[in-house]
Amino acid sequence: MNRTDFRTPDLDALAQEIIPKQHFEFSTETARDRFFKDTRMLDVKQHVHNAFRTNPTSMLDHMIGNLALTGTEDLLDLGCGNGFVLEGLRPHLADGSITGLDNAPAVLDAARQRLHGTATPCSWIEGSADDLSALGDDTFDRVMANYMIHYVPDLSRCFTEVRRVLRPGGIFQLTTDRTDSMLEMYQAHFTALKAMGAPEDLFRASPKGRLSLANGAPQLQAHFEDVKTVTWQDQLRFTDPDPFMAFYEVGHNHCCASSEPDERIGEGFLRELRSRVRAQVVKAIDTEGFFAVTKYTGSFLCR
Ligand SMILES: C[S@@+](CC[C@H](N)C(=O)[O-])C[C@H]1O[C@@H](n2cnc3c(N)ncnc32)[C@H](O)[C@@H]1O
Numbered sequence: 001m002n003r004t005d006f007r008t009p010d011l012d013a014l015a016q017e018i019i020p021k022q023h024f025e026f027s028t029e030t031a032r033d034r035f036f037k038d039t040r041m042l043d044v045k046q047h048v049h050n051a052f053r054t055n056p057t058s059m060l061d062h063m064i065g066n067l068a069l070t071g072t073e074d075l076l077d078l079g080c081g082n083g084f085v086l087e088g089l090r091p092h093l094a095d096g097s098i099t100g101l102d103n104a105p106a107v108l109d110a111a112r113q114r115l116h117g118t119a120t121p122c123s124w125i126e127g128s129a130d131d132l133s134a135l136g137d138d139t140f141d142r143v144m145a146n147y148m149i150h151y152v153p154d155l156s157r158c159f160t161e162v163r164r165v166l167r168p169g170g171i172f173q174l175t176t177d178r179t180d181s182m183l184e185m186y187q188a189h190f191t192a193l194k195a196m197g198a199p200e201d202l203f204r205a206s207p208k209g210r211l212s213l214a215n216g217a218p219q220l221q222a223h224f225e226d227v228k229t230v231t232w233q234d235q236l237r238f239t240d241p242d243p244f245m246a247f248y249e250v251g252h253n254h255c256c257a258s259s260e261p262d263e264r265i266g267e268g269f270l271r272e273l274r275s276r277v278r279a280q281v282v283k284a285i286d287t288e289g290f291f292a293v294t295k296y297t298g299s300f301l302c303r
Helices: 009-018 028-035 040-051 059-067 084-093 105-115 155-165 183-195 207-211 216-221 241-251 267-288
Strands: 074-078 097-102 122-126 140-146 166-177 227-238 291-302
Touching (some): 009 183, 059 084, 059 140, 074 155, 084 105, 097 105, 105 122, 183 291, 216 227, 267 291
Parallel strands (some): 074 097
16 A cells, blocks of 8 residues: 555445535635634644645645646636745745735735745735636636635636636646545544434535535536646544644534534534544544544646
8 A cells, every 4th residue: 555545445435424415515705704704714724734644745745746837937826815835836936926816805915924025926816716807818827726616606707717817838726625535524523413413404515515526527627628637645643632623623614514603503512512523533542542534635737
C-alpha cells in the first residue's frame, strides 16, 4: 500500500452506509453573511488541515504541482478567502500577477492584508464568481476555484466566464472533495444525531455534493475540451480531542447542523451533540492511540 492511500476497502464500505445521498445546500448569501463574515471558520480549518495531516505533501504542494507555474503567469483565484493559498503560491509567481475575487468583504480584506507589500502585483475584487464582467477576455494563464464552487449560484455562467477570461493554453483548477471525505467525522456526528433522535433532514451530506469530485467532470466537460481529475488522500490524526472539536464545531458548523438558524436546534441540543461526538473521539484515542479523519480530495484541471 502506498502510505498516502488511506482509504481502505473497509472505509469504502462504511462510506456507503454512512453518507446520505441528499446533501445540504446553502446560498452564496448565507456563506457571505454567516460563514465568512469573518475569518474564523477558515482560520480553524486551515490550521487543523495543515497541523494534523499525515500526507507529507501538503494541499499547497499538490496545487503547485497541478498549476505547473513558471513564475510569469497571471492568476485569478475565485473565492480566494483569506489568501492562505495565494500566500503559498505567491513565490511561484514572482514575475506574474495575482487577482483575488471573493464576495465576502471581511475575508477578502484579510487576503489583501496577507499579501500586502509583496512584489507580485495583486488586485482584489469583491464580487461573485459567476459574474466576471469586470475582467477582459484572455486575461489569465491560470484560474482557480478551490473549495468554493458549491456556493456559486450559476455554475454554467461561471464556467462560461472562466473560459472567456482564460488565455488559450491556460489551466482552470477546480478543487473540491468527495462527499465521503472526512468520513469518520460524519460517522461520529450521525451516530450522535441518531442517539438523540434528531430530525431526519439533518442527515444530509456536505454541500459539496452539488459539484463534488465524484460528479463534477461531466459538468465541466460541457465547457472545457479537456478535463483531467487529480485526486489525493490524507489522514488527520488527533491525540487530543480539543482541536478536532474546534474543527467540527467552528470549521464545519457541526457538519452543517448549526449552519443556519433553526428553532429546533438550540444551544442545549448542540451542547449534547458535541458531548456525544467528543465521547466517541476520546474513545478512539484511548483504544487506537489517535482519532483518524480520512480525507478524499482533489482537483479538476480543465483546458
Ligand atoms: C471554503 S472557502 C475557500 C477559500 C479558499 N479558496 C481556500 O481554499 O482557502 C469558500 C470561499 O468562497 C467564497 N464565496 C462563496 N460564494 C462565492 C461566490 N459566489 N463568489 C465568490 N466567492 C464566493 C467565500 O466567501 C469563501 O471565502
